[in-house]
Amino acid sequence: MTVIAMTQEMATLGKDVATGVAEALGIKIVRHEIGDDVAERLHVKKSLIRRMREGQAGWLEKRVVDPASFAVHAAEQVFDRALEGDVLIRGWGATCLLAEVRHVPCIRVCAPLANRVKWLMERLESDDPDMAREELERSDRAHAARMHANFGVNMGDPLLYDLVVNTGRVRVDSCVEQIVQLSRRPEFQPTQESVAHLRNLALQARIRTALRTNPDSSNIHITVDAKGGAVVLRGIVFTEGEKRIAAEVVRGVEGVTSVTNRLQAMKRRPASP
Numbered sequence: 001m002t003v004i005a006m007t008q009e010m011a012t013l014g015k016d017v018a019t020g021v022a023e024a025l026g027i028k029i030v031r032h033e034i035g036d037d038v039a040e041r042l043h044v045k046k047s048l049i050r051r052m053r054e055g056q057a058g059w060l061e062k063r064v065v066d067p068a069s070f071a072v073h074a075a076e077q078v079f080d081r082a083l084e085g086d087v088l089i090r091g092w093g094a095t096c097l098l099a100e101v102r103h104v105p106c107i108r109v110c111a112p113l114a115n116r117v118k119w120l121m122e123r124l125e126s127d128d129p130d131m132a133r134e135e136l137e138r139s140d141r142a143h144a145a146r147m148h149a150n151f152g153v154n155m156g157d158p159l160l161y162d163l164v165v166n167t168g169r170v171r172v173d174s175c176v177e178q179i180v181q182l183s184r185r186p187e188f189q190p191t192q193e194s195v196a197h198l199r200n201l202a203l204q205a206r207i208r209t210a211l212r213t214n215p216d217s218s219n220i221h222i223t224v225d226a227k228g229g230a231v232v233l234r235g236i237v238f239t240e241g242e243k244r245i246a247a248e249v250v251r252g253v254e255g256v257t258s259v260t261n262r263l264q265a266m267k268r269r270p271a272s273p
Contacts, residue, residue, distance in 0.1 A: 001085035001190045002027050004183055005098045006107045007155070008091030010054075010139045011116035011123075013167040014109035015090075020176035022088050025183065031090040034077040041073050053091075055142025069212055071150050076209045079202035095160060096151040101198045103190040105182050108161045109175065112168040162188075200226045203255045207231065210253045217242075217249045222263060224250070229257030240265045 002025055006018055022029045035053065039046040044065055051057040052065060078097050081087055082104065089098075095106040111119075113136065120132040147155045158164055163182055165175040182188065203226040211217045211224075220242050222235035231250055237243050243263040250259050 001103070001195070002087075002183060003082045003085060003098070003101070003104045004088040004107060004179070005082075005094035005104055006088060006090045007095055007109060007161075009108075009110060009143065010136055011120040012109050012111040013119070013172055016172045017109050017165065017167065017175045017179070018088055018090055020172060021179050021183075024176060024180045025086075025088075027086040027088055029088050029090060030081050031092075034074060034081065034089075034092050037077050038070065038073045042069060053142065053146070055138050055145075067149070072205070072209045072212045076202075076205040079198070079205045082198060083202050093147060093150055096147065096153060097201075098198075099160065100201065102194040103188050104198075105162045105179070105188050106160065107179055107182075108155075108158075108164045110164065110166055112166075115168040196228070200228070203229070203231075203253070206255065207250050207253050210249050211246065214245075214249050216245050220246050222246060226256075229255055230260070231256050231258065232260045232262060234262045236264050236266060238266055 004021065004027075006014065008014060008031065018029050021027075032050075035049045036046050039049045042049075042065055048057065048061055048064065049070075051061065052070070074092050075097055078089060078092050078094050081089055082094075082098055082101070095108065098104040099106055113133070116136050117129050117132045120136060121127065121129060124132070126132065144155050147153055153160060163178065165178060167175060170178075204224050207224050207226065211220060211222075220237055222233055222237065225232045225234070233246060233250065237246065243261060243265050246263060247259050247261045250256055
């Protein structure tokens, strides 16, 4: 059950690295498939999801997709794909979402900006370095903003990753070799505990999606803990009704076997005499 999480930064040769790793390990690469599933669930065009991820969507397009709904659906897809196993997931915050799962190595593929500008110009058959640089910087800003908004992290922080490879100094085949060797190390082999933890995280993601997509609970923000199907809800809600609705929604999620409702409803202040 090999699972690798990898960043997706434009013009770093990350695609080549991922392809080499997948071929060497006999696993599949998942990237656009997650966006396609998210688009289907949100009932929007696939092209809109891609423009949003790359920071290309206009202000009117951004109003079509709620960022919170986008994030919970994407997270659910990442965990579900990881549960399938034998997969390399590029982008979609996978290196943050799966960092808690002990058997998943989190990899960043990067390159100096000058190398990226040259590569992008060659791909576009362009002689305009300013255009290429602006495109790369726009894409980087969009990715950095999304990671900070969703996970509160700086994507350049090396502590987020188990391995950082720089294709500006290390050849693609050498990068592939390092990642393959790391994935085969004993510390990155699945155990009963690590797989169970992944299942728990996936269930929590499904619950958050269910709460977000249900009109009666879409504005309820609570903490969800799941272990082996047993779910505990914690946090503060405005009313007893919201407390009841949240529990009802969670009970309807596939994989939930029990719900302990520890939500606290705010007390109304007594009317002034």
